[in-house]
Amino acid sequence: MIDFRSDTVTQPCAKMRDAMANAVVGDDVYGDDPTVNELENWTAKRHGFEAALFCSSGTQANLLALMSHCQRGDEYLCGQQAHNYKFEGGGAAVLGSIQPQPIENEKDGSLSLEKLARAIKPDDPHFARTTLISIENTINGKVLPLDYLSSLKAFAEHHQLKLHLDGARVYNAATALDVDITEIVQHFDSMTICLSKGLGAPIGSLLLGSSELIKQARRWRKVLGGGMRQAGILCAAAKIALTDNIAKLKVDHRNAKYLAEQINAIDGFEVNLNQVATNMVFVKVAEHIDIAVLAEALKVKGILIAPNRYMRLVTHLGIDQSAIDSFITELKTLSRQ
Known part of the structure; x- marks a missing residue:
């Protein structure tokens, strides 16, 4: 996952x-x-x-x-x-x-x-x-x-x-x-x-x-x-x-920046890029998106999020850039449905 x-x-x-x-x-x-x-x-x-x-x-x-x-x-x-x-x-x-x-x-x-x-x-x-x-x-x-x-x-x-x-x-x-x-x-x-x-x-x-x-x-x-x-x-x-593992936190921070930039380019999702300082990305999800349904659909694809209208995404040792790319691809597809 x-x-x-x-x-x-x-x-x-x-x-x-x-x-x-x-x-x-x-x-x-x-x-x-x-x-x-x-x-x-x-x-x-x-x-x-x-x-x-x-x-x-x-x-x-x-x-x-x-x-x-x-x-x-x-x-x-x-x-x-x-x-x-x-x-x-x-x-x-x-x-x-x-x-x-x-x-x-x-x-x-x-x-x-x-x-x-x-x-x-x-x-x-x-x-x-x-x-x-x-x-x-x-x-x-x-x-x-x-x-x-x-x-x-x-x-x-x-x-x-x-x-x-x-x-x-x-x-x-x-x-x-x-x-x-x-x-x-x-x-x-x-x-x-x-x-x-x-x-x-x-x-x-x-x-x-x-x-x-x-x-x-x-x-x-x-x-x-x-x-x-x-x-x-x-x-x-x-x-x-x-x-x-302390040195690896730099990678988590870079991945958070990358995740924020990628998700901010998707309609219905908004991130204040200036507030991404470490490994957390807070995403404002538009009202027309059913975040609970989206979370279940992502889970079927092997991706876990904590559904919330102001959603927190966290990068860590188990998340690399390819994982972010997979998430972004699925998010673009599912959010259009």
């Missing part, structure tokens, strides 16, 4: 599968898995943090960050479109007794410092305690500028708030900006990295932060049922994702 629904559909390569089959493992709950320990230590050092924790998913890693930064009755500020607010089941509130305070995202995906300032609660028992700011980069494929991140860090320090990065696609941001990852993550007290999206690992995310934060997160991970045993099998693939 040619699958444009998300970059979460990537599958492990042969090198990953060999590494998983031959990984040296132990019981990670006891701290005895050498492959897990090596990945966590290497990742922390590479990104400039004291410690790291391997987690089953980005949702779990984000929740652990929130629960480790915040106490019961605290709140975190985030965007209305933030994944850890909108798409993670309300975990902060349900499981952490933490109140989210969403702020409307600006058109470029950022959060206005003025709006953030107005949302910070007074030191008064009537209010939740504002403790943390959480942002996402990339967000809906948009890349936050480095000067904005620097300003946000200064803002957080001024207001004595911690700053967390949902870095599910942070390597896409670094690739688009053509900078080393440390130029982005140096501004944050904690961050997550998703390994199973564009980086191509089968499972897992990493949480990075101070030694004390990760100590807290490790305890909460166990409480939440996230303590894994021979997890080195997964971490062997994760290490390859971080060493071999």
Whole structure:
């Protein structure tokens, strides 16, 4: 299948599968898995943090960050479109007794410092305690500028708030900006990295932060049922994702540009080419096109999309230019019917 629904559909390569089959493992709950320990230590050092924790998913890693930064009755500020607010089941509130305070995202995906300032609660028992700011980069494929991140860090320090990065696609941001990852993550007290999206690992995310934060997160991970045993099998693939697949994101970005240009030339489909910054293409579909019927017809042809009037298409390791050409050919034919 040619699958444009998300970059979460990537599958492990042969090198990953060999590494998983031959990984040296132990019981990670006891701290005895050498492959897990090596990945966590290497990742922390590479990104400039004291410690790291391997987690089953980005949702779990984000929740652990929130629960480790915040106490019961605290709140975190985030965007209305933030994944850890909108798409993670309300975990902060349900499981952490933490109140989210969403702020409307600006058109470029950022959060206005003025709006953030107005949302910070007074030191008064009537209010939740504002403790943390959480942002996402990339967000809906948009890349936050480095000067904005620097300003946000200064803002957080001024207001004595911690700053967390949902870095599910942070390597896409670094690739688009053509900078080393440390130029982005140096501004944050904690961050997550998703390994199973564009980086191509089968499972897992990493949480990075101070030694004390990760100590807290490790305890909460166990409480939440996230303590894994021979997890080195997964971490062997994760290490390859971080060493071999980052450079391939440039290809995903080029393919997204190509996809956007090709689809924009088809009647009934409109893409703002200036907003294609990474591996996501957002397509406005005309009202006369039955997008649900179109999606079913494409599926018969071996092509998967997530039907929506404002449709997201995502490029990744499983999408090359020939796959895009096949999709465009079928889309032209089917949209005329």
